[in-house]
Each structure stands twice: as C-alpha cells, then as structure tokens.
Amino acid sequence: MPFRDRVEAGARLADALADVDLGPDVLVAGLPRGGVPVAAAVAGRLGAPLDVIIVRKVGVPGHRELAMGAVGEGGVVVRDERILRAVAPSEDAVDRTVAEERAEVEARAHRFRPGREQRSLSGRTVLVVDDGLA
Incomplete structure (x- = not known):
C-alpha cells in the first residue's frame, strides 16, 4: 500500500x-x-x-549495526542482556557507547524542541x- x-x-x-x-x-x-x-x-x-x-539505538562497539540496547530522553537506558552476554564487550566500552548516544539524544532533543521540554x-x-x- x-x-x-x-x-x-x-x-x-x-x-x-x-x-x-x-x-x-x-x-x-x-x-x-x-x-x-x-x-x-x-x-x-x-x-x-x-x-x-527521541531515541537512539546503542550498537555493539565495533559492530554498530548490532543493537545491544537503546537510550531515550530523561536518561532512559534499555540493555539487551542476551546480546551483551553473547558479544561480551567490556563494561567500559558499553558505558562509552551509551554516553555517546545519550549525548546525541540530548542534542537532537534541543534541535527538535528548542527551549521546550518534552x-x-x-x-x-x-x-x-x-x-x-x-
């Protein structure tokens, strides 16, 4: 359709x-x-x-297309523990990747909603x- x-x-x-x-x-x-x-x-x-x-997929470090979770506004973080166990990235790598995506969520929120909260x-x-x- x-x-x-x-x-x-x-x-x-x-x-x-x-x-x-x-x-x-x-x-x-x-x-x-x-x-x-x-x-x-x-x-x-x-x-x-x-x-x-505003939400962002969090990709596995080195394999960004494979989702290991997602982040959203207000500090929401969802982790796919099954993927994390299977791929076993370091916790530091996961934390860095989550921080990068959280920063992008905040930047996009300001771009799409300048001066206004969700x-x-x-x-x-x-x-x-x-x-x-x-």
Missing part, C-alpha cells in the same frame, strides 16, 4: 484511527526524522497535540508514529 508521501501516509493512518476511542488526552509523538511528518498529519487530523520522542506522557494515550522506512 504505497503512499504518495509521508503526509498522505499520516492522513490515511488518522482515517484508520477515526473510529478508535483514544480517550480525552491523546498525544501524537513522531520519531524523527521520517516519523515527524507522518505524526504531524495524524495530529492535525485528530486535533491532538504533537511532540517528538510533554508529559504520564496518564496519556500516546500514539508513537514512525515512517517505517529505516
């Missing part, structure tokens, strides 16, 4: 959600970069606020939107 562009994809997604009870406090959050135009179209159609959620997600229905192309 190809779309002309990300905006059309967002409009079609919003149409598909039209009959879903999302509750009174929905927030649409796009994953930069490709998910933001899709999320903007969804938010516009639903009359919901829009924000971004909206609270607590108690809300959050639609996390990406373009699915990566």
